[in-house]
Amino acid sequence: MSVSVRIPTILRTYTGGESEVSASGETLAAVLDDLDTNYNGIKGRILDEAGELRRFVNVYVGNDDVRFLDNLSTPTPDGAQISVIPAVAGG
Template structure:
């Protein structure tokens, strides 16, 4: 399945400045693996040392926050949009 991944500004150094890049995979885990194959190092910014989504990174497949669906096993149907959004904290 081919999806479009929206890349936040802070991670665009991995994508040559591109705000959106294509990736393939039937699940979010597969999409992130493909994304890292094509843009080496980006997965380490999204996943922790144990291979889980980092606590302060939000990921959406279409409009669904994967923390409330199936996490890395969330299906990524053909044509889906995947958004990586760093959490913002402050007061």
């Protein structure tokens, strides 16, 4: 299953500047593993030391926040668009 992953500017150093890359996997966890195989180190910027999504990183499959779905077990159907979005804080 091939999906497209939108990469935020801050993580594009891992993808050679690419804003969108392809990955495969039936769940978000599998997609992140595939991403890390092709773009070494990127998964460590998305997941924390416990293997959970970092607190200030939001991930969407389509238009749905995976935190309100099945987190890393969220299905990623063929052709899905996954967006990795760092939270922005400020005042």
